[in-house]
Amino acid sequence: MSFTRTVLALSLLLSATLPAVAAGALRSEVQVAAAIVTLGDFYPDAGPLAATPLFRAPDLGTRGTVPAAMVAERARAAGYAAAGTDGLRQVTVERLAVTIGTSELETAIRAALVERHPQLDPEALEITFTGTPEMIRADASIPDPLRVTAINWHPASGRLSARLQIHTGTRLESRQVTGTATEMATVFAAAAPLDRGAIVTAADLKPHRIPRNRLTGQQVADMAAIAGLAARRSIRPGRPLMKTDFEEPTLVRRGDKVTLYYRVAGMTLTTIGQALANGTDGDVIDVLNLQSRRTVSGTVKARGQVEVGLARHRMAQLQETIR
Numbered sequence: 001m002s003f004t005r006t007v008l009a010l011s012l013l014l015s016a017t018l019p020a021v022a023a024g025a026l027r028s029e030v031q032v033a034a035a036i037v038t039l040g041d042f043y044p045d046a047g048p049l050a051a052t053p054l055f056r057a058p059d060l061g062t063r064g065t066v067p068a069a070m071v072a073e074r075a076r077a078a079g080y081a082a083a084g085t086d087g088l089r090q091v092t093v094e095r096l097a098v099t100i101g102t103s104e105l106e107t108a109i110r111a112a113l114v115e116r117h118p119q120l121d122p123e124a125l126e127i128t129f130t131g132t133p134e135m136i137r138a139d140a141s142i143p144d145p146l147r148v149t150a151i152n153w154h155p156a157s158g159r160l161s162a163r164l165q166i167h168t169g170t171r172l173e174s175r176q177v178t179g180t181a182t183e184m185a186t187v188f189a190a191a192a193p194l195d196r197g198a199i200v201t202a203a204d205l206k207p208h209r210i211p212r213n214r215l216t217g218q219q220v221a222d223m224a225a226i227a228g229l230a231a232r233r234s235i236r237p238g239r240p241l242m243k244t245d246f247e248e249p250t251l252v253r254r255g256d257k258v259t260l261y262y263r264v265a266g267m268t269l270t271t272i273g274q275a276l277a278n279g280t281d282g283d284v285i286d287v288l289n290l291q292s293r294r295t296v297s298g299t300v301k302a303r304g305q306v307e308v309g310l311a312r313h314r315m316a317q318l319q320e321t322i323r
Contacts, residue, residue: 030094033139054078251281254275259273
C-alpha cells in the first residue's frame with residue numbers, strides 16, 4: 001500500500017471509530033497525524049476555529065495525556081466559548097505514524113530502479129538488504145514520507161546501495177542501505193520425483209526463479225515445451241529442469257508385439273509383428289512380420305502401431321501373405 005493510501009486509510013479509520021459527540025463536547029481520545037493538535041481535533045464542532053493550534057502533538061507513534069481543564073481553557077482563550085470538559089479529567093492524544101520496514105524499503109527502491117532502468121520488470125526484481133533494516137517511524141501527515149535520493153546498482157553483480165530521505169516528524173533524516181537487487185527469471189522444476197520414462201504433465205511442474213543472467217536457453221522456461229514428453233532419466237524435485245532431461249516418449253519397445261498397418265490403394269490391411277527396435281512417434285524401425293516371417297520397415301504412428309507402405313504391384317503378394 002502506498003504512503004498516500006496509508007494516510008487516507010488512517011483518516012477513514014479515525015472517522016469511523018470515533019463516536020459522535022454533541023456540540024461543545026470534548027473528545028476523550030484524539031488521534032492526529034500532524035505535529036500540532038488543533039482546537040478542532042478536541043472539539044469536532046469548532047467551525048471556523050477548528051484549525052487553531054492548541055498543543056504540540058506527542059512524538060511519532062506515541063501517546064500522551066493532557067488535562068481536560070487545560071484543553072477547555074485554551075479553547076475558550078482562542079474564542080471557542082462553548083468549550084468545556086464534558087466531565088473528563090484528561091484527554092489522550094495519539095500521534096499517528098507510518099512504519100517503514102523492509103517491505104516499504106523494497107517497494108521504494110524497486111520503483112527507483114525501474115525509473116532509472118525502464119527495461120526492468122519490477123516483478124522480476126528480488127531485493128535483499130545487508131542485515132535487517134531498522135524500523136523507522138515516518139510522518140503520517142506527509143503523502144510520501146520516504147524518498148530515494150540516490151541509488152547505485154551494478155546489474156552484473158547485483159550490488160546495490162541507496163540513500164534515503166525520510167520525514168520523521170520535525171526533521172528529515174538520511175539513511176544509507178546496502179544489499180543486492182537481482183533480476184530474476186522463471187523456469188520450471190519438478191514438483192515431485194519423476195521416474196525415467198514418465199510422461200510429463202502440467203501438474204508435475206512448479207515455477208522456480210533463477211537470476212536472469214544464469215539463463216542459458218537450455219532451462220525449461222515454457223511449460224508447453226515439455227508437456228507430453230518423457231523423462232530421459234530419473235529427476236529429483238526442486239532442480240531447474242533442462243530441455244535435455246526429456247525426449248519423445250517411446251511408443252514401441254524392442255520385442256513388443258505391434259500392429260502392422262499396410263495402407264495401399266485406399267485399403268488398410270493389418271497383421272501382427274514384433275518390433276526389432278525402440279521407436280518414438282515418427283521413427284522408422286524394423287519389424288518382423290510374424291505371419292510371413294519377413295522383416296519390414298515402418299513408421300511408428302502410435303503406441304504399439306507401425307505403418308508400412310507398399311507399392312501397388314506388391315498388393316496381390318501382400319494379400320496372399322497375410323491371409
